[in-house]
Amino acid sequence: MSVSKITPCLWFDGQAQEAAEYYTSIFPNSKITKVQHYTDAGHEAHHQRAGAVLIVAFELNGQSFTALNGGPQFKFSAAVSFHVDCKDQDEVDYYWDKLGEGGDEAKRQCGWLADKFGLSWQIVPTALKEIMADKDVEKVKKVTEAMMKMRKLEIAELKRALEG
Known part of the structure; x- marks a missing residue:
């Protein structure tokens, strides 16, 4: 059995990219690796406009994280x-x-x-x-x-x- 990589996923209400930029500015050896956007698909479930940031993948000193703009449901x-x-x-x-x-x-x-x-x-x-x-x-x-x-x-x- 191979060891899986564990990546924390942080739930935000519209601030995923701002948060990723903030955290990567603080920690050394950090970077944003990918930004994905919402599409029209699934709009009835997620209620986000097409083009809005969905997920930001980033690294803090080599540790992978995902920031998700999921909405106001969770804090x-x-x-x-x-x-x-x-x-x-x-x-x-x-x-x-x-x-x-x-x-x-x-x-x-x-x-x-x-x-x-x-x-x-x-x-x-x-x-x-x-x-x-x-x-x-x-x-x-x-x-x-x-x-x-x-x-x-x-x-x-x-x-x-x-x-x-």
């Missing part, structure tokens, strides 16, 4: 999010600022944010994995307590919490 929720591993605080700051631009301020906590399209992202420093792997349960508890008070994760503050 994003934090039940699905994308985790962005950041090598240092500069990367955390960059992705936090870029992806958070125009997003819902009320939906920012513990490194999570919702972007201007409502899609949830986890902006996480790779250092957090190392910090949380400490064998001292009390230290990890202090780090967790510090993290729960943060909106954007701050590596220096997490390390201070670890050190006590």
